[in-house]
Each structure stands twice: as C-alpha cells, then as structure tokens.
Amino acid sequence: MAEIKITGANMELPLQLKPTGKDATGAAGGFDTALKDAFTKVNAIQQEADKAIEDLTKGGDVNNAVLAMQKADMSFQLMLEVRNKLLNAYDEVMRMQV
Secondary structure, three states: OOOOOOOOOOOOOOOOOOOOOOOOOOOOOOHHHHHHHHHHHHHHHHHHHHHHHHHHHOOOOHHHHHHHHHHHHHHHHHHHHHHHHHHHHHHHHHHOOO
C-alpha cells in the first residue's frame, strides 16, 4: 500500500463558539423573549375579544365581536400547538442517550 500524506491539517477553522461583544442571546433578544412576546400578543388578542363581547352586550356590532372571538380562538390554538411541539421536542431530547 502507498502512504497518503495529508498536509495543511493544522489550519484553524474560523469558528466562534462564544459571542464577541454582544449579548449572548443575540440581536433579536433570544428565544425566551420571543415566546414572552408571543404570549403577550395572544393575551392582548384575548382581551380585545373580551372587550368586543362586552361592547356587544351594550349594543355593539355583532360582526366585530364574532371576528374578535375567531381571531382570539385561532391565536390560542396556534399557541397551544407551538407549546405541544416544544414539549414533544423536549421529550425527544430527554430520551436521547448520552
């Protein structure tokens, strides 16, 4: 068999594992901030639906109330699905063998 020489194996890779100069969560604020913002928005939509229902009881527009309720329902269902996906991902990570 012939010998194979590999040259240039000592080259440094331009990887940076630690953030330099910026916050460790990155420019966007991080995953936890994104989740908190999403929960805050869903809560605001729920409160708008409650206000629309209250306005409906005082003689307000039915269309606005129905639209607000549907929007709140869809946003809540989306939040639940995201939560379910996150829990499934967490379970998968916990099942991994080290």
